[in-house]
Every structure is written in structure tokens, then in C-alpha cells.
Amino acid sequence: MKFRRPRKAVLMVALVVTLALLCCGGSVTVLLLNGVINDNERSFLNASLGCGKGGAVDPDSKMPDISGYNASQIRNAAIIINVGSDLGLPPRAWVIAVATAMQESALVNLGHLGKRNDHDSQGLFQQRPSSGWGTPAQVRDPVYASTKFYSKLQTIPGWDKMPLTDAAQAVQISAYPDAYAKHEPLATQIVNMLADGAANAVGNSVAMECAASGAVAASGWTIPLKGPVGSGFRSRSRPNHQGVDISVDKYRPIFAVASGVVSMVKCDEDFRGRKTCNVDGYPGKGGCGWMVEIIHAGNVMTRYCHMVQRPFVRENQQVAAGELLGRVGSSGNSSGPHLHFEVHLGNDRSSAGATDPVRFMQQQGAPLGNEE
Structure with a gap:
């Protein structure tokens, strides 16, 4: 199966955009004639801001080197990201999905492992055919498995505002509910490397100012408050200033x-x-x-x-x-x-x-x- 690249965003003629740009630190005002901004338009604007362009690399291309993971594993991460992009989901969903697969399978598309299996769990997300996730062949298909994960994620109220480990657990119902959290930093890094900084993209906002607007970035981080940084970290005048x-x-x-x-x-x-x-x-x-x-x-x-x-x-x-x-x-x-x-x-x-x-x-x- 040939995997498609994520669709590129296209701004319609009906979109009126006023940009006052100082790269993520300035403001970007988006005025839509119908008052709505969709996910593709948001991805386009994130790219314009340099705040995360969205969309994974071609899974058939050479994968970047990421410590602890081989090219095949990173290619599976790229597929997960591509599916999320094709479904129109924001980069926060991609980070959650990649982190979940890191915990469940180490990004390896596992077949049936006999006695080593957790029941009949298989594939990137260790989905169980006996629990209704699909046939064994389907759950071993990375595109199908990723689509099923995202579909379930979207049924969780407030998933995009939850801590990553809570959102992943709501989908997976794992015996180890806190295990996903440790993968969040590296999952964010993987999404950024594969999707050109997408994990730095903003969430839902019509007045878009990257994460500096106070919105939570797809990495799961936001600012404590807006304001100028005065005394800096370990400056010459304050070498013991630890913040x-x-x-x-x-x-x-x-x-x-x-x-x-x-x-x-x-x-x-x-x-x-x-x-x-x-x-x-x-x-x-x-x-x-x-x-x-x-x-x-x-x-x-x-x-x-x-x-x-x-x-x-x-x-x-x-x-x-x-x-x-x-x-x-x-x-x-x-x-x-x-x-x-x-x-x-x-x-x-x-x-x-x-x-x-x-x-x-x-x-x-x-x-x-x-x-x-």
C-alpha cells in the first residue's frame, strides 16, 4: 500500500487574513467571512507562522536517526502521524498516538507472540481482535490500527485538554495507566522531527499567536503567563539565579x-x-x-x-x-x-x-x- 502524504492546506478565496507577524511572538489575526477556521487552514497558518508546519515525511523516504529506534520503528511513527493528519486531527493527537504506540509496542508492528502476548493483543497499539478492534490482519495494518486509535480518542470528552497519559489510558484501558507519560517528551520530539515542528503548533484559536497566546502547544506545554523576561538565568550580574x-x-x-x-x-x-x-x-x-x-x-x-x-x-x-x-x-x-x-x-x-x-x-x- 502506498501511503499518501498529508493533504496540503489551501486557503479559499473567501478567507481574509491579516498578518501582523513577529514569528510566534507577534500576533496573527485571522478573519474568516464565515467566522470558522478549519484544521487544514489552521495547519497552513501554523506553517506561515513558523510554529509547526504539520504533516509527516513520506514513510517511503529515509527516516531520521532517533536514539533507541531504528528506521522501521520511526517509519511506523510517520504512518501514525500521516493518518492523524489525513483525519484532520491536530498535532496533539499525533503526539498522544505516537506515545501510546511507544509504550504498547515500542513502535514495532507486533504479530501474535503466543504465550508472550497480552491475551490476543497485536499491532502497533496492541489492539485485541477479541475486544472488537478488528480482525488480526486489520489490527496489524498500521493505517487501520492508527485510524481505530484516533476514532476512539475522539470519543473521549476533552481528550485534547487531558494529560497525555489520561487520554491514552481512556482509549487503551491498560493495566498500567501511568506508563504512557514517560514517552511524552520523546514522542513530541519524534513528531517535531517528522512533521517539521508540528508539535509546536497551536490548538484551536481564531486569534492565532502560536503557543505564546496562552494556548497549549501540541507538546502539552504552555506559558505560565504573558510578560517580559527581566532578570535572566544565571546572568553575569546574578550568577546564582536559577530561573x-x-x-x-x-x-x-x-x-x-x-x-x-x-x-x-x-x-x-x-x-x-x-x-x-x-x-x-x-x-x-x-x-x-x-x-x-x-x-x-x-x-x-x-x-x-x-x-x-x-x-x-x-x-x-x-x-x-x-x-x-x-x-x-x-x-x-x-x-x-x-x-x-x-x-x-x-x-x-x-x-x-x-x-x-x-x-x-x-x-x-x-x-x-x-x-x-
């Missing part, structure tokens, strides 16, 4: 940048051991003030400091990307209202685990530093 400061007015809402589990909520002690977070701090006071930490897929931890009041979330609470955490303040070691935002790799709270949030968030398709 970045986003300077905005007090009481501005702060959002979770990705789905995860809240690992810490506290009033951080100052240098004198005091927990005085309900008042404005000052330089030299010490401490993060009211703060939140979240553990995300891939053992990435994000930290949010200097909130004006006790955060709105609690420890061990599951949060979704874009969920409200609290409000901007100036508690702790602070010279004025701002969000101090950190990203730590390997769930390492120390300075050794800290990485530059600007660079990291850019890689997730959710660039920081965008003003209102």
Missing part, C-alpha cells in the same frame, strides 16, 4: 505550564527562618515566598515563586496544562511584583538540576517573554 523573572502586575494569574502532579506548596522561609509570606518582601529577605512545584512527564520539575497569597492548589493534586495555580505577588526575596519561574531536569531541586527556562520553553513550543 527567570517575568515582571507583571500583582494579582495576575499564574498557570501550570504542563500537566503533572503538585509536589510542593509552601511559604518558603526567609534567611531568618521566618514564614512571612502574606506581606511584600524585599531584596535580601531570602526565600521564594508563596511557591508551588510541579513534577511533569520525564521527571521535569517546574517552580513558581513570590505569589501574593496561598496558592490555589494542594500537594499531590493532579493539574492540567493551563490550570490556575495562584496569583503574582512580591513575597519572599523580591523587589517588586513578578513571577520567578524555574525548570529543573531529573526532578533535581538543586542548582545542578536547573536549566534555562527560556531555552527549555522554546523547545516545547511555548516561548517565554511575550507581553500583552
Whole structure:
């Protein structure tokens, strides 16, 4: 079977587009005569913005090198992406599907493995003929199997807003419901490599500003809030500054940048051991003030400091990307209202685990530093 390339988007004559473009940091206003933007038009506009062009490479072409996966496995990922594109689904669905197949089959189109099989599960998604997924031959057809996965995914209310592992589990009903989350970072990378940055594409928005609009990128990441980045990561003047400061007015809402589990909520002690977070701090006071930490897929931890009041979330609470955490303040070691935002790799709270949030968030398709 010859696999088709994803259909290229075509803007109809009836579409009036006004572009004010500063590459993902600027704004793009799309005005449609009928007030509707479809998925193909959205993909075209994402490409125009440089925010993810959408559509996989030809599965018959040479596959890129991705550590841990051979060309045949990556070709199967390309087929999964192509099917999602042909169905008109957004790149977030492709990431979910690829991550699911990574967990279920390591992107290998498995036949019946006898006693090693989980019941009669077969194919990329380990779908069971006895459970109504199709005949053995059908579930071993990557195009058919991908189509069935996407069809079931679309029946899950709010699948595009769920943490990836919840959406995948709702389709697969696995005995290991939390197993999918660990594949999200690499699945995002695979989609980006095969589909020319598609995982950085925006979701549903008529006023399209890439992920900088506050929309959740297909990678599952978004920005904590809009605002200019002031003091940067480990700058010359502040070599021990383990995050970045986003300077905005007090009481501005702060959002979770990705789905995860809240690992810490506290009033951080100052240098004198005091927990005085309900008042404005000052330089030299010490401490993060009211703060939140979240553990995300891939053992990435994000930290949010200097909130004006006790955060709105609690420890061990599951949060979704874009969920409200609290409000901007100036508690702790602070010279004025701002969000101090950190990203730590390997769930390492120390300075050794800290990485530059600007660079990291850019890689997730959710660039920081965008003003209102």
C-alpha cells in the first residue's frame, strides 16, 4: 500500500487574513467571512507562522536517526502521524498516538507472540481482535490500527485538554495507566522531527499567536503567563539565579505550564527562618515566598515563586496544562511584583538540576517573554 502524504492546506478565496507577524511572538489575526477556521487552514497558518508546519515525511523516504529506534520503528511513527493528519486531527493527537504506540509496542508492528502476548493483543497499539478492534490482519495494518486509535480518542470528552497519559489510558484501558507519560517528551520530539515542528503548533484559536497566546502547544506545554523576561538565568550580574523573572502586575494569574502532579506548596522561609509570606518582601529577605512545584512527564520539575497569597492548589493534586495555580505577588526575596519561574531536569531541586527556562520553553513550543 502506498501511503499518501498529508493533504496540503489551501486557503479559499473567501478567507481574509491579516498578518501582523513577529514569528510566534507577534500576533496573527485571522478573519474568516464565515467566522470558522478549519484544521487544514489552521495547519497552513501554523506553517506561515513558523510554529509547526504539520504533516509527516513520506514513510517511503529515509527516516531520521532517533536514539533507541531504528528506521522501521520511526517509519511506523510517520504512518501514525500521516493518518492523524489525513483525519484532520491536530498535532496533539499525533503526539498522544505516537506515545501510546511507544509504550504498547515500542513502535514495532507486533504479530501474535503466543504465550508472550497480552491475551490476543497485536499491532502497533496492541489492539485485541477479541475486544472488537478488528480482525488480526486489520489490527496489524498500521493505517487501520492508527485510524481505530484516533476514532476512539475522539470519543473521549476533552481528550485534547487531558494529560497525555489520561487520554491514552481512556482509549487503551491498560493495566498500567501511568506508563504512557514517560514517552511524552520523546514522542513530541519524534513528531517535531517528522512533521517539521508540528508539535509546536497551536490548538484551536481564531486569534492565532502560536503557543505564546496562552494556548497549549501540541507538546502539552504552555506559558505560565504573558510578560517580559527581566532578570535572566544565571546572568553575569546574578550568577546564582536559577530561573527567570517575568515582571507583571500583582494579582495576575499564574498557570501550570504542563500537566503533572503538585509536589510542593509552601511559604518558603526567609534567611531568618521566618514564614512571612502574606506581606511584600524585599531584596535580601531570602526565600521564594508563596511557591508551588510541579513534577511533569520525564521527571521535569517546574517552580513558581513570590505569589501574593496561598496558592490555589494542594500537594499531590493532579493539574492540567493551563490550570490556575495562584496569583503574582512580591513575597519572599523580591523587589517588586513578578513571577520567578524555574525548570529543573531529573526532578533535581538543586542548582545542578536547573536549566534555562527560556531555552527549555522554546523547545516545547511555548516561548517565554511575550507581553500583552
